[in-house]
Amino acid sequence: MSQTVDRALSILPLLAEGPANLEQVAGRLGVHKSTALRLLRTLHEHGMVYRQSDQRYRLGARLFALAQQAVENLDVREIAHPHLVELNEKCGHTVHLAVYEENEVLYIDKVESRYPVRMYSRIGKPVAITVAAVAKLLLADLPEPERRALAEKLDYPLYTSRSTPHAQAFLAELAKVREQGWATDLGGHEESINCVGAPVRGADGRLVAAMSVSAPNVVVTAEELLTLLPLVRRTADAISREYSGNTRVPDTQDQKEARP
Amino acid sequence: MSQTVDRALSILPLLAEGPANLEQVAGRLGVHKSTALRLLRTLHEHGMVYRQSDQRYRLGARLFALAQQAVENLDVREIAHPHLVELNEKCGHTVHLAVYEENEVLYIDKVESRYPVRMYSRIGKPVAITVAAVAKLLLADLPEPERRALAEKLDYPLYTSRSTPHAQAFLAELAKVREQGWATDLGGHEESINCVGAPVRGADGRLVAAMSVSAPNVVVTAEELLTLLPLVRRTADAISREYSGNTRVPDTQDQKEARP
DNA sequence: AGTTCTTGTTGCACTGTGTGCAACACCCAT
DNA sequence: ATGGGTGTTGCACACAGTGCAACAAGAACT
Incomplete structure (x- = not known):
C-alpha cells in the first residue's frame, strides 16, 4: 500500500539470506542506488540493519530485541x-x-x-x-x-x-x-x-x-x-x-x- | 532520512510494548488515523504486524522468522x-x-x-x-x-x-x-x-x-x-x-x- | 605513479506518492 | 432508535521520495 515502506521492508528478507552491498540491494529491489541508500539509512537508524566492516549490510540487532519482546508478549x-x-x-x-x-x-x-x-x-x-x-x-x-x-x-x-x-x-x-x-x-x-x-x-x-x-x-x-x-x-x-x-x-x- | 519508513518503523517498538489499536498508534506517532492505517497495512502485508481478533495490532510472525535467519547467518x-x-x-x-x-x-x-x-x-x-x-x-x-x-x-x-x-x-x-x-x-x-x-x-x-x-x-x-x-x-x-x-x-x- | 574500473555518496529538479481532511460505515451500548 | 466510539474510503494538495548525473574514494590493474 505504501510504496516506500513496502520497498524498505522488502530489503529485510533479502538481507536475511545473507549480507549484501548497496548495488545488490538496489538491483534486487529494482530501484536506483540512491533510493536504496536512503532506505538502508533509515533502516539503519532504527537498528534494523547493520553495516559490517566490509561495508555490506546485514540484519541488525534491534530485530532480535523486537522479536524477543514480541514473543514475551x-x-x-x-x-x-x-x-x-x-x-x-x-x-x-x-x-x-x-x-x-x-x-x-x-x-x-x-x-x-x-x-x-x-x-x-x-x-x-x-x-x-x-x-x-x-x-x-x-x-x-x-x-x-x-x-x-x-x-x-x-x-x-x-x-x-x-x-x-x-x-x-x-x-x-x-x-x-x-x-x-x-x-x-x-x-x-x-x-x-x-x-x-x-x-x-x-x-x-x-x-x-x-x-x-x-x-x-x-x-x-x-x-x-x-x-x-x-x-x-x-x-x-x-x-x-x-x-x-x-x-x-x-x-x-x-x-x-x-x-x- | 525517509519520513514514511521512519514512521512505519517507529510503530514496531511501540507495538513491542503490547498490542495497540489504530487510534493509539496514530496518537503516539503524531499522525492522522488514515496515515497510521496505511502504514499498518503495509507492515501487515509484510507479516511484520498481526491483527488479532479484537482488531488490535501486535508484532507479527515474520519478525521471528527474520530474527531467526539473521542469527543463523x-x-x-x-x-x-x-x-x-x-x-x-x-x-x-x-x-x-x-x-x-x-x-x-x-x-x-x-x-x-x-x-x-x-x-x-x-x-x-x-x-x-x-x-x-x-x-x-x-x-x-x-x-x-x-x-x-x-x-x-x-x-x-x-x-x-x-x-x-x-x-x-x-x-x-x-x-x-x-x-x-x-x-x-x-x-x-x-x-x-x-x-x-x-x-x-x-x-x-x-x-x-x-x-x-x-x-x-x-x-x-x-x-x-x-x-x-x-x-x-x-x-x-x-x-x-x-x-x-x-x-x-x-x-x-x-x-x-x-x-x- | 598513473590510469581505469568499481562502488558509495551528494545535490537537485520533477512528479508521484504520502498526507490530512471530511464524510462515511460499522458496531456495541444505552 | 440514538448516540458515541471505531475503523475505513475518496480526494485535492503539496511535499517527500525519486532517478539522474556528477562527484569522491578506493581497489586493481598496467
Missing part, C-alpha cells in the same frame, strides 16, 4: 512454559509449543531433549506445515473453507517417503486429527523422527496453540512414543485450563496509576 | 556452539555467547544450566551493559575515544549494591578487564548470580564475541566459579582459533554456478 507461552518443562522432565524428549498465524505455523517455545541426539529446530522457525503434528492440529481447527483454501495453496515437499503428498491426503489427515483430538508425525519430516502432539484450547474452545513431543527412532520407537500420548494430552489440557482461567484482565493494568 | 555463533555445549557438559552451568553491535551488547547463543535453578535470559535480549561480564569484555576492546564516549552516555542502573555506579568506575573496570584479558560480574546484575567471561578474537586480534559462564550462589560460590576461569579461557581460545582459521572464503560461494 504471547501469554500462552508464559503459561505453558512450566508445563512444558515438567513434561520434559518426565519423559526426557524435546517438547515444542507452536501457534498458527496467517498461513504459517511457528514454534514459540521449545524445551531441549535430555538425550544427546537432538533435533534441529528453533523458536521462531516456521514449521514444516504439511507434516508436523502441531501444524496438523492447528490447521484442523480452522473453519472448513479456510482450511480447504490453505490446503490447496500449500506446497507438499516430499521430505521423506512418508510426507503428506498432496492436498487431498492432507485434508483427510486433518479430518482424522480433528476427530481424534491429537496428531502424530511419524517420520514425515525426517525419516528417523516421530512426534505426538495435542491441542491447547482457549475458553471459547478454539485452538490457541499446539504442543508436541518429538524423539528420534534411535531413542524410542514410534510405538513407545505413542504410549506417552495420555501424558501429552494431560499436559495440553492442563495448559488449556490454566489459560482459560485467566479470563483477560491485564489490558487495563498498565494504565492504572492509582494511589493507595 | 552469524558465523561466530555456528563455530562457537559446539564449544559452548562442551563447556556446559563439563561444568553444568549456563553458558552465554554475546556480540557488540552499535552501542548494544546482545546474547546470540545460550546453553542452559543443567541445574534446576536457571537464570532468566534469552537469545536476542540486550545485555545489562554496565555490569555483565561479556559486556565488559566487548566494550574494553573498543578504541579509547569510542569507549569513553559510550561510557559517558550510558545509564548506570543500580540493579544491586554491587552494580557499576558511574562512568568513571566503569572505565576503570574496563581498563582492568582489558589488562587481564577476562572479566567477572559478581552479583552486579542479580545479587545472587556470578559470571566469569573470556573474549573470542578474530584473526586481526579484535574481539568478535565474548562468552561467559553464570551460576547462582546457591549452586557454587563466587570463589568456586572463579576456579573455572582457565577452562572458560581455554574454550574461548579454542573458538578464536577455529574462527581465525576460517579465513573468509564463503562470500563468492553463492554466486558460483559453473558447470563441470
Whole structure:
C-alpha cells in the first residue's frame, strides 16, 4: 500500500539470506542506488540493519530485541512454559509449543531433549506445515473453507517417503486429527523422527496453540512414543485450563496509576 | 532520512510494548488515523504486524522468522556452539555467547544450566551493559575515544549494591578487564548470580564475541566459579582459533554456478 | 605513479506518492 | 432508535521520495 515502506521492508528478507552491498540491494529491489541508500539509512537508524566492516549490510540487532519482546508478549507461552518443562522432565524428549498465524505455523517455545541426539529446530522457525503434528492440529481447527483454501495453496515437499503428498491426503489427515483430538508425525519430516502432539484450547474452545513431543527412532520407537500420548494430552489440557482461567484482565493494568 | 519508513518503523517498538489499536498508534506517532492505517497495512502485508481478533495490532510472525535467519547467518555463533555445549557438559552451568553491535551488547547463543535453578535470559535480549561480564569484555576492546564516549552516555542502573555506579568506575573496570584479558560480574546484575567471561578474537586480534559462564550462589560460590576461569579461557581460545582459521572464503560461494 | 574500473555518496529538479481532511460505515451500548 | 466510539474510503494538495548525473574514494590493474 505504501510504496516506500513496502520497498524498505522488502530489503529485510533479502538481507536475511545473507549480507549484501548497496548495488545488490538496489538491483534486487529494482530501484536506483540512491533510493536504496536512503532506505538502508533509515533502516539503519532504527537498528534494523547493520553495516559490517566490509561495508555490506546485514540484519541488525534491534530485530532480535523486537522479536524477543514480541514473543514475551504471547501469554500462552508464559503459561505453558512450566508445563512444558515438567513434561520434559518426565519423559526426557524435546517438547515444542507452536501457534498458527496467517498461513504459517511457528514454534514459540521449545524445551531441549535430555538425550544427546537432538533435533534441529528453533523458536521462531516456521514449521514444516504439511507434516508436523502441531501444524496438523492447528490447521484442523480452522473453519472448513479456510482450511480447504490453505490446503490447496500449500506446497507438499516430499521430505521423506512418508510426507503428506498432496492436498487431498492432507485434508483427510486433518479430518482424522480433528476427530481424534491429537496428531502424530511419524517420520514425515525426517525419516528417523516421530512426534505426538495435542491441542491447547482457549475458553471459547478454539485452538490457541499446539504442543508436541518429538524423539528420534534411535531413542524410542514410534510405538513407545505413542504410549506417552495420555501424558501429552494431560499436559495440553492442563495448559488449556490454566489459560482459560485467566479470563483477560491485564489490558487495563498498565494504565492504572492509582494511589493507595 | 525517509519520513514514511521512519514512521512505519517507529510503530514496531511501540507495538513491542503490547498490542495497540489504530487510534493509539496514530496518537503516539503524531499522525492522522488514515496515515497510521496505511502504514499498518503495509507492515501487515509484510507479516511484520498481526491483527488479532479484537482488531488490535501486535508484532507479527515474520519478525521471528527474520530474527531467526539473521542469527543463523552469524558465523561466530555456528563455530562457537559446539564449544559452548562442551563447556556446559563439563561444568553444568549456563553458558552465554554475546556480540557488540552499535552501542548494544546482545546474547546470540545460550546453553542452559543443567541445574534446576536457571537464570532468566534469552537469545536476542540486550545485555545489562554496565555490569555483565561479556559486556565488559566487548566494550574494553573498543578504541579509547569510542569507549569513553559510550561510557559517558550510558545509564548506570543500580540493579544491586554491587552494580557499576558511574562512568568513571566503569572505565576503570574496563581498563582492568582489558589488562587481564577476562572479566567477572559478581552479583552486579542479580545479587545472587556470578559470571566469569573470556573474549573470542578474530584473526586481526579484535574481539568478535565474548562468552561467559553464570551460576547462582546457591549452586557454587563466587570463589568456586572463579576456579573455572582457565577452562572458560581455554574454550574461548579454542573458538578464536577455529574462527581465525576460517579465513573468509564463503562470500563468492553463492554466486558460483559453473558447470563441470 | 598513473590510469581505469568499481562502488558509495551528494545535490537537485520533477512528479508521484504520502498526507490530512471530511464524510462515511460499522458496531456495541444505552 | 440514538448516540458515541471505531475503523475505513475518496480526494485535492503539496511535499517527500525519486532517478539522474556528477562527484569522491578506493581497489586493481598496467
